[in-house]
Amino acid sequence: MTSLARDVAVVGVGYSQLSRAGEPEPLVLLLEAVKGALTDAGLSGTDVDGIFEYKFGPESPGAQDVARVLGVPDLAAFADILPTNPSGLGGVLAGVMAVASGACETALVFRCLTRAAGHTGGVVDGPSTVAGRNQFLTPYGYLGGILVEMALKKRRWMAEYSRAEEDFGHIAVNARRWSALNPRAVLREPVTMDDYLSSRVVVEPLRLLDCDYPINGAVATVITTAERAADLRQPPVLVDAMSYGSGRGADWTFNNDYLYGGTFDCADRLWRRSSVTLENVDVAQVYDGFTSVTMSWIEALGACGRGEFGDWIGDGSRIGPGGDFPMNTAGGQLAEGRLHGVSFLNEAALQLRGQCGDRQVPGARVAVVASGLYPQCGAVVLTSG
């Protein structure tokens, strides 16, 4: 059962090698990931007729670059998606819609990132005058991409709910509990709450361990109809529901719902469309570009009420291995590495296929994936076929 016009399935996942150093050529990384995803599905480039990718900047090859190198005969539907989308899940959502609508039959989705492009903490030297909405931000030293914004959001969260930094620390500690079980993850050493609380300040009160980890890597997903999925190599994983959300007054700083943006709208829409509820979810993959983002999503998805994350999370064990809400089982962007959302979708699919090895959540049949942040939210519910 689905709210989509045609039933849609995730049939292949692929990764390049993920690295912390060096300057690999993006298209080399990407070729490894997209070939891997197609092989995983039992398909080849000639089966692809749709490509959707989320792009931050020139570091990522475009849909047509990939179509060319894969020998795609013709693209029936394609898009290079702007950074204002729900992170890399934007490509997944577009691919799901294109297949569901009949615009294409088999969509390839990817995200490719390099450390150079992903590093926002370096010193920039911008223009001497600032136009547009940034004229109210940049002259005041609102900088570092969104680092200052994330520091402001963390502070406001603590003040609004009278909570301490440990709430955020549980997300960071959890990432390493899981990444220790994920051979692909780049950061696998455990961290303790003390490590979190003593990690260096980026923009006070934002700490290094609140931020995801930039890597070189590419990740890819193959999406097709549920009908076709039945004949492919892997156990099918079905898209039960999908949603976007922006919230009213979409903006990072001057928005109506400062700590949440569109997360509640997106999650409410998701559950209205889904055949299941959060109680049915066996495993959750929740965006962790910054720890506060995950906390907002947990509340929006309905695990607890608004402002109740701190009480809900307890000692943090419930989101870890063996917990009742296993979350970010590959280590997330904090530990597996920053792959912008597509990696959460892939990990959810692998969990529902029962192929996660040491980190497998036993008997996982329903997964929720929530990606993006504030005005740029997206989410998916997946079920095992």
Add this chain to the structure above:
Amino acid sequence: MTHLTSSTADDRRPVPQPDEITRFYWDGAAAGRLLMQKCLSCGKLQFPPDVCCLSCQSEHFGHAEVSGRGSIYSYAVVERPLHAGFVDALPYVIALVELDEQSGLRLVANLLDATPGTRLSCGQPVEVVYEKREGITLPQFRLVEVSR
């Protein structure tokens, strides 16, 4: 009204580039007045200035002078360089200030008299001051001494 002139000849911090929608705001600041778009249809104050009212979509605005009093909604302290133009300004406090006139009416500014050692908290009262920087005046804020 207070003018604080902290800019020096080699200040490399970027400055705003006013446009047809925002010029009234910067012109107001130059005259020591904090002006907000005020919707003539629904009466809401709005910041940042936009092409229409985000509540009722009316394009008819007046410019209302507000008191310049507000409170800290959130704040962050930047101690490491993120931009070459701000290296000499480090460390600085950047605050999201909610103005007293309307719930949710917020702007971003620096707290000019705050250093990393200053005790700050969300909710503390602040008031506008003005900083001249390379041909333009920026509304800024400082802590209000609470009389007891």
